[in-house]
Amino acid sequence: MVELNKFKFSMKYSQLFGKTSKSIQADADSANAKLLTQGGFVAKQMAGVYNYLPLGLRVLTKIQNIVREEMNAVGGNEILMPAMTQEASYVQTGRDNMDVLFHLQGRDESELVLNPTHEEVVTPLAQKYIFSYRDLPMAVYQIQNKFRNEPRAKSGLLRGREFNMKDMYSFHVSQEDLDAFYNEKMIPAYEKIYQRLGIGNETILTSASGGAFSRYSHEFQTLCDIGEDTVYLCEKCGQAINKEIMEEVTGCLNDKCLNPKDNLVERKAIEVGNIFKLAARFSEAFDFKYADSEGKEQLVQMGCYGIGPSRLMGALVEVFHDDKGIIWPKSVAPYAVHLVSLGADDNVNEEAAKLYEKLTGKGIEVLWDDRDASAGAKLADADLIGIPTRLVLSKKTLAEDSVEVKERNEKDAEMVKLSDILKKI
């Protein structure tokens, strides 16, 4: 398990920074913007820029940790690159005219930019440490905020101007080695991430434009009506093609399938990952070469692999919610258990405190709603926040020495004896 980014284990709601709200932001345009704001997960700063409150940060961190574990599993080295960089690096690659670049004024005449992606940083960085075929292959990644001056930020966390992203860059001696890493390591790693996030079934491998040498890049698209992307799904093999390249293809691009174009089905989707074979696009711009076994200089072959934890958080809410609130998958829920004590009754509060300590002591993350609020308010908030398991403790349940257990994604509740509660959870 990852030891980084540990946070306070259990929490009393009365001490939590951030609150739920009945009235919602008028400009909330999507389920994720509405529910995450209303539930006290995020607070909008400006168009496409959000604060993450404790609940939201816990979810984001859990998503990041799943991504982190899978990147570590394919041999990635975690690093952290700077958010800002001298504009000259972008001049060198010819990308200084990208219209999403935020420009900053440095001291003197120097121009700085906020990185929208990090090829311009990672390539010269790798060049400092990679000289020989003996140093290859190598992969580094970071989890960091990216800055893109989107002409139109929208849909809550789905399209931001500042957003969180994991970007990995791999370096290889040859196109064959890059291919093998891309196909045999990265695609499976991404698929594993989506499975762990609970969206494995609706997330599909999609061919898209943008490959520097492979013609097409690959996107991972989560099928969802609010998605901005249009993909054409092959129901035979489960792969898809982004609308942007439909004109160039004759059918499914899966070699083993080749289902003709007319059989593909149009669907809306959220892009939740994008991987590219950059080949020598950036190593050429920076003259990044290694010495092969015969001492000859060769261009390093590169791949890059992006996935956005903040966008994933929004996408998860889009996929997993009902009219009452969010329904978090267990793997990323801010807490495992939402303990709700009803009634301002000393005995109930004492028993709830005991239960809170007991569960926490067994390694279960608990959010205890210990407020002196009405039953209706607490239960409605529990639905809104969407923690997988809800425990209700009240005079009524204590009369039976029990606690009510209800799963957020199920309709019915069940009474469980307090002494059996650990077996149940």
Add this chain to the structure above:
RNA sequence: CGGGCUAUGGCUCAAUUGGCUAGAGCACCUGGUUUGGGACCAGGGGACUGUGGGUUCAAGUCCCACUAGCCCGACCA
């Protein structure tokens, strides 16, 4: 970046053809009552109506500019 709409306490909204001290709900504070589906009663605090200019006896309301937000489109390495 083009076209459109909007801007009023922390949030959601009112305010007659331009007219008197800018109202209400939520949230917040005090006291009381209440506790299994967003309770109730009483009292209280909080607004130079986005910014700058203009028209008028009089501007939240009309005009201009700017800024910000949202929608449609273009864009999305």
